[in-house]
Amino acid sequence: MTSALRIQKFNQLMQRRIRSVLLVSTPYDAFVIQEEGNLTEQIFLEYKALSLSSAPHVTHCATEQQALELLSRERFDLVLRVARLADTDLAEFGRRVKQVQPDLPVVVLGFDHAEMTRLRELVSRDAVDKIYLWSGDAKILLVIIKELEDRLNADRDIAVADLRIILVVEDSIRYYSAFLSVLYPELMKQSQSLFAEGSNRLDRLLRMRTRPKVLHATHFEEAAALYEKYRDNLLALVTDVGFPRGGQLDVEAGLALARRVRADIPDLPIVLQSAEERFAEPARALGLFVHKNSPSLLSEVRQFLTDYLGFGAFVFRLPSGEEVARAADVRELERCIACVPEESLRYHTSRNHVSNWLLARSEFDLAAKLRPQKVSDFSSIEEVRRYLLEELSHLRRSENAGTITDFSARAFDRESLFQRVGEGSLGGKARGLAFLNHLLTLNTDEGRLAGMRVCLPQTFVLTTDVFDGFLQENGIRPAHLDGRPDEEILARFQEARIPDGVRRGLEVMLEHLSGPLAVRSSSLLEDDMLHPLAGIYETVMIPNNDPDPAARLLDLERAVRRVFASTFMRNSRAYLSQVGSRPEEEKMAVVVQCLVGQRFGGRFYPHLSGVAQSYNYYPLPPLRSEDGVVQLALGLGRTVVEGGDCLRFCPRHPAMLPQFSSPQQTLDHAQKSFFALDLGRSRVGAEVELKDAVMRYELEAALEDGTLPLLASRYDAENDVIRDGPFGDGPWVLTFANILKHNSVTLAPALAALLELAERGMGTPVELEFACDLGDLGRRVPPDAPRREPVLYALQLRPFLAREMVKELSDRPSATGRVVCQSRRALGYGRSRIGDVVYVKPAAFQPAHNPRICREVSQLNERLLAEKRPYVLIGPGRWGSSDPWLGIPVQWADISGARIIVEASPEGYNVDPSQGTHFFHNLTSMRLGYLTIPPGARAGRDEEFVDWEWLQAAPACAETEHLRWVRLADGLIAELDGRHGSGRLSVPA
Template identity: 40%
Template sequence: MNEESVSQLYLKDTAFQDLMQRRIFNVLLVASPYDAFMMEEDGRVEEQLYFEYVALNLSSPPRVTRVSRPSEALDLLAVKRFDLIIMMPGIDLSETFVGAKEIKSRYPDVPIIVLTPFSKEVSRRLAKEDLTAVDYVFSWLGNVDLLLAIIKLLEDKMNADNDINEVGVQLILLVEDSVRFYSSVLPTLYKFLLKQSLIFSTEALNEHEQMLRMRGRPKVMLARDYEEAVALYERYGKNMLGVISDVSFKREGVKDSKAGIKLAKYLRERDPYLPIIMESSEEENAPLVKEFGGAFIDKNSKKFPVDLGNTIMKDFGFGDFIIRDPETGEELLRIHDLKDLQRHIFDIPAKSLLYHASFNDISRWLYSRAMFPIAEVIKNHRFRNIEEAPAVRQLFFDLIVKYRKMKNRGVVAVFRKDRFDHYSNFARIGQGSLGGKGRGLAFIDSIIKKNPICDNYDGVTLTIPRTVVICTDIFDEFMETNNLYPVALSDIPDEKILKYFLQARLPERLIEDFFALFEVVDKPLAIRSSSLLEDSHYQPFAGIYSTYMIPHVDDRYEMLAMLGDAIKSVYASVFYADSKAYMTATSNVIDQEKMAVIIQEVVGKQVGDYYFPSFSGVGRSLNYYPINDEIPEDGVTEVAVGLGKYIVDGGLSLRFSPRHADKVLQTSTLDLALRDTQTKFYALDMKRGVEADFKVDDGFNIAKPRIQDVAQTGALRYMVSTYDFRDQVIRDSDFGEGRRVVTFANILQHKVFPLAEIVDFMLTKGQEEMGRPVEIEFAGVLDVDARGKGSLYWLQIRPIVERKDIVDESILGLPDEKVLLRSNTALGHGNIDNVDTVVYVRPENFSSSNNSLIAREIEKINRNFTERNEGYVLIGPGRWGSSDTALGIPVKWPHISSARLIVESSLKNYRIEPSQGTHFFQNLTSFGVGYFTIDPSSNDGIYDVDFLNGCDAVYESDFIRIVKFPAPLTIGINGRKGSGVVVKPEVNTSI
């Protein structure tokens, strides 16, 4: 067993929701009114069953319908489906069994049970009847527990093939031919199993999981003779938890007083360690049972049910796991639960570990608790020599860790301060909503759980940070108990709102929970908003509210004060002026907004006084600015050193398509790499955070160190390269003299960390699971000492929702004569609004020798548009921004910064390979500017310059004309198809 084998455990998690799929919901009771009355004790059988189910935390108690005779049953069966028929014979036994045959012939799949009060006379009469149509006969002594046991026995049988053989649920085989005896044993057995499974289910992380876990309890099957028992063992033997057997029953059609002993020997040959409990009314059978190592119970004992329960508890792996000295039998250690086993695994003496492992005691104990994946691995692991004990202990420990991580993943646990530990992944405090980001994180966790590769993606773990969500009901309680709505909904300044919120008190009961959190998490904490409207599928609400970060300090009361202030500051941000304005703009009502708060480990490492991740990034599964051989569906990623707030605030991130990671435009030339890459980054200031008061600006404790300074510590290895000014080259190393340049070359080109592959996985799986294009956030920590491997944390997922994304396809499909511009290689996406002016270079007067003069003229024109805060369409030949004047007009970005759509158009005598906006790519993508490439002479697109020439100009020179239209132009771009149009306005003359 190696680490790779252990990681495969992810593939074997138990889908408890797929267990017990076939259930008994409707029961038909065929009994005389007197028998029915006696059975029901004045008509309460259904009510009693219901309370029995509720007491044992079982779902879906069955409905009982009563009829008096088999003929009435047939009439009812013709119009309604029943899952079980229970028949109580009256004075005429034969009527019941003849009726049963008739029913069985028409409805062979519906089980038929006969319930009868037992006496010697009834036994004698039953022996004469044809029982072929009856599945089981039970002795009715007025105990409603028997009805529960009958229903569960039949459900176990119906679900056995899937649950036992496919999933690994365990089976207890009861071999007994005495109707009276199995009628009393089965209720005892089921009551015991259901109560045990209720106890074990409390290891589940929430109530829903608890209900599902109960489906993993061991099943029970009844065999009434030797052959039936052997057949059941051959079918389900590899998952048998234990056998309870009588000694005397039929074998080969005749009563055999030692059939049980023979059965035990048959079973022992196949499984030497299978627990066998023999019950008999003959004491002389006890030594025979001892010979093969079974347990003996006297049927005549007044405390038989207690003896049976105690023996099952001891031999079948229920109760505490008692570690014994194999030589003396002395109890050395008592293990209560899985967490306890993990804590004490290294304390178990080697000889005891070997003894218990040899007899499958450990796996049996785990099986009884429905921990099938780990139980199966331990059962199949052969441990034969005491010298292997250290390795076995480590293996079992690693298995438990892996299993506990797996069970925590994909589940929103209820936060319990006594249960929250290093393997807890995602918990909630409160009963309200998780909010938008909280739901997104829970969804990510479920995606990770479904994909085992996340546990080891080429040496990198993909996970979410440890997270606790304070649900929206805590927000409601905080607002109401502190009477904050009058202040919050008023028009007072943000600073005053924050002051009121910071003076308010959070619910006292949170204190103990927060202390439990501090015990486990020893890293800085991010306190993030997770409102009901954030990350909604239908409106873009990301980034409206605050996210605060607090450093970790050892004093838990200081931590408590900082965390409390951070939570209250996030609550306050719901009611800041910007939030209210945004609410109004999106037609939402501020007092309907509810805020959950995410408390999350900050991803990163400490370097000096700074704490930051190696890198942070955002990705989109659609790229509206593909270049070279990229297509929109390849997606796009922006990544930067340090905290992700740097990207959100518009810093210089590195942009690449995860499927073309070796082609990064920003580092394709020396000039671009030195101009368009990051020189500073964001980090949490570990000192300033403790000393400073909370402010409206959530970045008050964020530092902005220089890349050059921190790179010298070695903390940015693999993310930075070094500019060698002597040789005028960039070397992909952080050694040597010279400026450090953030190129991510070692990651993207030299693959020391599979960032591009994992981002592509996240975008692809995220879009697939969400059913729409997505945007993600992530952060990573490189273990620079281990050759660049480390962890990647998936922080968020949300649908890509932009109102301007909706482009009317009918516009794009307009006939050529109605179109001013059409491009088949357009960059950008959506509608460009409020642009009514076209600035174009006059083709008839164009000569590349004048390109420098044209650039200066456009700079002046752009300055006027910028002063008026207006946009325009810019059209010209060649490559915009080329430093080579022979290839295009050498403008810089500030010279054309107010252009909302830029068009490269070839002329017949001036055909230059298009640039696709590469010179301004960073700005095009940041500001959402459209970029058209058109070559009319090759029938690649349309540029109706004659139409523009026929319009009156508001400005005209030798090189440039400006045409202004009375209404904004209709401009649409479909970024997925790369097509874009500008529609001709109705009026042909300007005003």
Template identity: 40%
Template sequence: MLTCIYFVFLSKIKFLPMSDQIPAQWSNFYLKDVSFVNLMMRRIYNVLIVANPYDAFILEDDGRVEEKIYNEYMELGLRYPPTFTQVSTTEEAAKILNTVDIDLVICMPGNADNDAFDVARAVKADFPDIHCVVLTPFSHGITKRIQHEDLSIFDYVFCWLGNTNLILSIIKLMEDKMNIDNDIEEAGVQMILLVEDSIRFYSSILPNLYSYILTQSQNFATEALTRHEASLRQRGRPKVVLARTYEEAWAIYQRYKDNCLGVISDARFPIDNVKDDALIAAGHQVNVTKDAEAGLKLLRAIRATDEYVPLIMESSESENREKAEAEGFRFVDKNSKKMNVDLRHLLEEHMGFGDFIFRNPKTHEEVMRVRNLKDLQDNIFKIPRDSMLYHISRNHVSRWLSARAIFPVSSFLKDITWHKLQDVDVHRQIIFDAIVAYRRMRNEGVVAVFDRYKFDRYAHFARIGDGSLGGKGRGLAFLDNVIKRHPDFNGFTNATVQIPKTVVLCTDVFDSFMDQNNLYQIALSDASDDEILHAFLQAQLPDTFIGDFFAFFEATHSPIAIRSSSLLEDSHYQPFAGIYSTYMIPYLEDKYEMLRMLACAIKAVYASVYYHDSKAYMTATSNVIDQEKMAVILQQVVGKEYGDHFYPNISGVLRSLNYYPIGEEQAEEGIVSLALGLGKYIVDGGQTLRVSPFHPRQVLQMSEMDIALRETQTQFYALDMKHVGEDFRVDDGFNILKLKVKDAEADNSLHFIASTYLPNDQTIYDGIYDGGRKIISFCGVLQQDVFPLPELLQMAMRYGADAMRRPVEIEFAVNLNTDRTGELYLLQIRPIVDSKQMLDEDLEKIPDSQCLLRSYNSLGHGISDDVTDVVYVKTDASFTAMNNPAIADEIEQINRKFLAEDKNYILIGPGRWGSSDPWLGIPVKWPHISAARIIVEEGLEHYRVDPSQGTHFFQNLTSFGVGYFTINPYKEDGVYQRSILDALPAVEETKWVRHVRFPKPLKIMMDGKKQEGVVVYPQE
């Protein structure tokens, strides 16, 4: 017996409001997803038709069988239509069979006296493994001939009336027979048993039965999330198995009874017959007796084993109606002119095809109609109690799901019968929760085609358009797939891991927007950023998106992030990190106002492709601006609403390579930067908490009280929920608030992430206490195991890096709840592109005297010997951080000259490069220093800033192979021979910056594993 077990650790049900009423055996279970790709693997590809020239002509020219079959396949959405070869003689047939892989032979007699059966026997004698069917027009002579034939050597004999649908049915019947065992074992595919020995009748009923089933398979394919999946999903349609005797029917039912969708049986057919092959071979007539009640006996036996399976009797003897209906079987009259209509109605009503019609059990009137899985989910609690009782007591819901190839849920519900659980409301809840779990499981790791009628709170990731998802979009889809493939992400009882609800406007939407609004002329001009933005905001998005956007608002019910996802962003070899804009808009009850803000944000993201900095970046990377294409990600913002503020408890950037390991940390164990509030604070270079996921209790910034007070987060970013208007600016942070930690304390959002400094005790205590300053330490998460963030980040880093086959950077956010539960949202993954240059030299053996620069905390790996220029900030006694913005402007001007000359240089300066806070470092953006080969953070006695990690700025450094040195000469941490630079003549000198050039190239060497780097100046 073949069965399919679904309780596999893949998708755990988490019950909703009524979970306390659900019996334990059904309160926690797992659903296994079904892969349709491995179904229907055996096909009929090549068909040989053996017919006399007249019949061949009829098939080819009048019947156009191949053309009709092909068209039939296309109309039904079926792939792999067979190829037909026609021959007229056994010799021609043998020649073809010896040279071509034929899967099915159809032998056609032209009249009552030809030798089609002899031809078929000859084929089977020489090629016993080839499927062989006899197709014959019926006459009195043929009927007599068949009575003397042993038909068991042929697969089937059919009555030919010129209907090409019969050819399709024959092929499908053969394929079902070839695949049924595998497909039931693989996925739990269902089977319909047809019991009929009349060649005339099954030749008539099969085309109609298959036509109905194949049409229904197209309908239930709409449950798929993508076009490709819809095509594959049709492979899960019910199989049809034909039996011609009682014994054959009973054997088939016994073998597949756990997957039997229903039985259609004739009333009269052979039973308990033993054929004498010797008599048949001697030419004697053998009469096969038919039992007038064989059908009733079979259906009674089946009902005794399964009280729910639908049983239909069809008969030309009208007195059988009363007998069948008396025992609860459905009846179809073969004599009826609308016999096929009656049969289809019964299939729809009792075998789960078509819409699910909930009926009043007394009047049998329709009370509700459900068209798809989402309909059932939305309406399960609205169905009248008596109607619900009627259907669940007959297992109709499970059967309907089986017919629609929703096997995991149908298999689970099939076991929860009315005998086992006599509670209508609990049945409703179980059905609802099972559907929710299935839809969540199906949505994970799949980029669905957006359907506004299906996208709801349980939907996940969808695309609008047929173009590319862009770099970030691909990264999100990849992350979603990684999560799905590793169920242990959701193995913690108090934590869930997922990506936020996402819809991507693909790049073809961008192309259409640009063309229809004639924007390329101003976009590619030298117009200012503000002028470009204004032109884009005046353009129009298609009105056809309005309904889609409204559906997305309703599904997310949260603020929306509108993120860039260009073709080049976050690519494997040249990531464009943080170059384009990301806007956020608040959730508003006024959906039209929210729609207007969303449209402005999308157009502003499109405009950012053509801003000055973007064009400079393109130049630096040798890309052509008009070849860039932009997808836009619409994404649920992770966080919670606190009055007029919206932000997550934790944001972070995880890197699988730690270039600044301390203590027991290893470079391969990675590093994470954690912050309260929106992640923009991290990527902008704000003060974060740096920790290794493998060593969560070793936090350098919390090791001493004065360090904790000085070097932990004091500010954070939140979305301004009150900011509603049209004032979209080039600065995508125009509606992002920079708040103080005191504001978060007032919001009551610091549970498990803050410690308290009590000045009277001169002590920092883990947790929140009245009075005293709050320190963002993440103590509950890192030290007290309130939420398994370190373990989850270890998984994310390991699985992400393994899947990408290279080091990765992952952005994430966490919502923590007061009950110690939480949700980890993975927001983005991108590769860290490291140089693979071989470094054979031991840098420790190079004496300091030969080094212009030496760093024991360096980022990067490889060798370079083509740089002669150094640009450095004059950090004499007059230096002050107040001048950092002016220094940034001077460096940008010098950088432009290097870009124009296609040269590189070494850049040296104090503090944290790229910080948005000018008091922490020089606030340059990447395009302002894009020609630098090595960037050096110089620590000063009176200006000490810890190096930053995890920002877009650092991502660009690694993707371009730029080295990053941290040197603190004042405490003998590294070497910086400034006097050598001061002695060289200046190529250019400004108030704060000096540019010098060596006569010969400097030799740059970086050991990424040891985090050591040197710059050796030319020796005389």
């Protein structure tokens, strides 16, 4: 059973709770009970001591008449009646209560044990449900409530989750009041110690609902009826030796009951209790004997729960009793079973010790599966061992699936895909991943979509309280970082120390993680539903391959500190100011992920990576916007998210590639280089940036690695045709035809299904970053080696505000004056007046100058921000591309004052518009206007254009080598209608 299904099931337990108690007593008796504080407070303190929630509220009435009047107006869950009220008939009062509320339990609390016999005679079951003795210990209040809740919930909870029952048989009011006051708190404490093994706080809290229920009987017939009803769920029998049978005291009724149970269930733990030593020998023949007057009763109860009911460690012994191993939790049990001697394993499995131990830990399904199995059903004890190891491994995998597990340095869980260090927020990026992990668990067939395995890489999250602790311990105050250069901020953070507990956690991680790691930001605002941002904060990839563990730890610490520092750097400050937030309000979690890919010599990278969006802004018929779009590249995803050349396709129609409509277009637009992690560039102790370990390589390197032939085609120049596959001797062209056209891997259908699943779960269009390891595809594998299958990994999921960007105007754009810019591929909505325009002068533009243009844009942006003047930014290529040959490589801080961005290229500079890049994602999430103009379009000739002549004639406010800044007295009217893809900038009429 997966963790999500288990939590769903456990959440249905204990539905009937005692939340309000009506106490009926004289003021004096109420004072006695409340001597150390009011009753509600005492019950609350008992609950708090046992980490229980929802302590009931107590209302006091001094007379029965007051109580009955109150019952006629209000609902209560329990009436607690003190027995010393003068001139009252307890039975009559109970009947009158049940006339008002028929199902309301009535419990009598006596003060004097000498009165117990009289009380028993006065009270009948149709009037009073139970009698207890007050001995000065407030735990009896807990017992009354919990014993009643167990009885109310037993049938339903057993039906829902197959819970276990401890049957207690005792007729003495004095003794069962005392014994249950020992049993219940100890049972809860033991359960809490076990359920600390739960994967997270919610799992641990819900598992408390699965503790064994205690059902109490006072005579033989009642006990026999409960046994017959719950025998399949009986965990233990605790019985007095003598109690009523057939209306008469039978001094050996308990022995008779124990013999009956032992005949049916030979290995059931049985405890017999008596104040008479003469029953010790026959009792020990049936189970464990406990003397009622034992001064060590509490320790004996605790020992019984630990040794017989599986609440302690599993102690592996030889038949002689010699201990050979000890397991504190399921992981250790699996480890011990793998190595204990055969005779020890046979001893325990032949006595159902393993299933009993699992029952105590609420692993009901596996315990029920193991219990009927006999050692004789297997050919050898080694086959039993293999069977148990397989079942325990499956248990851990299924329980961890889709779960956020609390990281434990003491017991590292290699099977858990998603682990949390700390108790703060996961941050936006990690939250999206956790949600996707949850969706995949609930909605996939053993982790497969469209026949392809889909999952997350192993992920660890340092929550935001780690960030808070880091700042506090190192005396870093966010307000003091405002306006500081990035280099100074980074240096301050790299000098700081990560808290010792977190540092130890990182050290333990690295003991189990041998491959490269990606260290990513996950701030509170990142991937927020209203302003999802991307690429603003740092991602650092580290080789994690130094033979010195201390050096590897230092690398990881430096990466974490760099991500922390990026919270306060120039780019993030600029973005936060745009959304009305301050850096000191932002908190940073950090995601540490195993990097997806394989090692190829000194390089590490995935075969495929990219960005998939469930909404396509630029569909070409017959494609629809709702069909989505994918940008795909060889190697690390930086090619896509930073605006490099990659392949764009629709996941529902992967064979339709308008980008490759002719051989020449294919040659022009196909990916020509890729990113990979250089495993030789560890930067321990160096001043060089950690992220320099990610390098750009030409495709010849992929050919050398053997990855290119799996994905590329060859160009036949003689026939001017692209031939799929690695055949011929022409130039290699990265078309991914083997994947998209010939379906060697069902990548496109899997992405389409994943996008649909994520969009349905989030309730909004989504953007997904992914990577794909093709395993041993196209590779010969030795006959005795398992073949690794292709796996699609989800790296990040964020909302994509497509619908906001294509909202329709209340009416279509209206006629104004002269149109300065017009596009049929526009995003955004609304009308506004903007007085400033910054544009790249067409005559001065050269792609080689793009880095210089970037610096000029940044300088003008600073001036316009200082004047609080929003502006229109017009320029060629793909804004925000990290490849300077494809566009101007601005970062967000360089253009943060722009309100409308226009991509308008000269003729011959054919670059696909931004889509799938982090820059484009942030542009849409900020709801900025965005217009695309075809390369070389001219005013007066083409439907879409920029009127360069008009702009050139307008008076310049400032001019640089490549830019002109124009300020217009009346401004420009911007009208954007994203629903119809139209946008224009016009002079006011």
